[in-house]
Amino acid sequence: MPTRTAVLRSALAVTFATGALTALGTAPADAAPAGCTGTGPITCRYDVAPGHYDVTVRLGSPTRAANTGITAEARRRVLSAVDTGVGQLTDRVLTVNVRNPEGQPTGQGGTGTPGLTLVFDGRTPAVEAITVRQVRPPVLFLVGDSTVCDQPVAPYAGWGQALPRLLREGLSVANYGDSGESSGSVLSNAALFPAVRSQIRAGDTVMIQVGHNDKRTTATAFRDNLTRMVRDVRAVGGTPVLVTPPVRRLFDSAGRLTGTARHVNEIGVNLPDEMKTVARAQGTPLIDLTSLSASLVEQLGASASERLFLTREKGDNTHFSEYGAATMSNLVLNEAVRLNVIRSTQVR
Missing domain, CATH: 2.60.40 (Immunoglobulin-like)
Known part of the structure; x- marks a missing residue:
């Protein structure tokens, strides 16, 4: 053609x-x-x-x-x-x-x-x-939730929405993040992970960030869902990368982020730790966005960290402002370059 x-x-x-x-x-x-x-x-x-x-x-x-x-x-x-x-x-x-x-x-x-x-x-x-x-070109596919997705309406923004500005031509970002999705729902919805899997070619990369909505997912189910996605990406020639979820802005009385903020779910599963277990078992690169964002949010403190989220506009301590999304995309990209998931020559 x-x-x-x-x-x-x-x-x-x-x-x-x-x-x-x-x-x-x-x-x-x-x-x-x-x-x-x-x-x-x-x-x-x-x-x-x-x-x-x-x-x-x-x-x-x-x-x-x-x-x-x-x-x-x-x-x-x-x-x-x-x-x-x-x-x-x-x-x-x-x-x-x-x-x-x-x-x-x-x-x-x-x-x-x-x-x-x-x-x-x-x-x-x-x-x-x-x-x-x-x-x-080579494609960087994103699979995730509302903190990743292309949010259609301001002031909401996902970090995947801000990522393309950091990349040179020749690497396309295809953002299949979707609001409200869990590790199970991204697998079962044909418009999400299955749609990504059908498009993958050798040389493509798939970043997978889930956890925000796995509020009652068991450790076994969470690991199984992640393992299936990792193996499916590899089976069609792609490179899977796991990304632990960014923290929520929830502080305890001592000024530290709570377990809920760090994604210990309602039944006591530490979702970032389970993701790390899968990464080790599968030999998969992992971007620990939970730790990176926690360090930043705690360093800023309860007041200054409001700017990252929609605390002031919407009373929302989960979703990002445009500034917050851009900040999170910087954290993701810096770690991706360090891990050689994205080459430094592909960065603006």
Whole structure:
């Protein structure tokens, strides 16, 4: 099948066609490319099939200074804001996963818009050209719960939603995190782990974070569910990585996180410890996000740690603010690089 490429420019718009490119008119200087509307933010939509795409953007303006960041699909941060001076243009390449639904795989919070959606935000966004090319790069699949997923509505954010901004082109993040899921439900729902397993190719990586919703899961069942996922990923050529769940913001009277915050569940199972047991038994890399996030939250203390969560906005000590999600994604990525799960050359 021929490569399908779309190039959208302020002076010339070229859309998808099979084996050919079709020009579609012009736009004045410093106008957004065809397919885009608005000025701040600028929203661009392209009719493409689900898959993976390299998106090349030319940011900046010939007539003004600009500050431009990019989100894709369901509020995924794919580029932190970039400053450009008057007449300064800079190219960035982003690798973006397009899914339907575009946010949570079960459609919680809405299914989004078919095709590829890009939003250029920042203080004063400006984009001169956009090129979209279908690819099949190595994929980093994420399996998890609401603390991982692409949250469709602000102020909620998952750490998987913030991860793409840290990665170079050529590694696509496909986030199959979904709210309310446990180690058993991600296995049994065809839209979750089974959907990931069906797409895995050699060279792909699957990060699995469960535990928040395994409130009454026995130790045996939890280990069995994790072991099955690890073996299934390996059976189709992928690399499994276990990620222990980030802590909740629940302090005791001494200013320490409680057992519940550290995911000792309602029947006394220490879920992060059980995950470590599976990792040792299966020889699987493990990112101990429980310990990493606990150290950070306790260091910040009860007051300052509110910023990581939605404590002030929603009275919620489990789910992350955008700042908290970005912070957790940094912790995950740093440990993934240390373990060589993600190569340093793949990091921005």
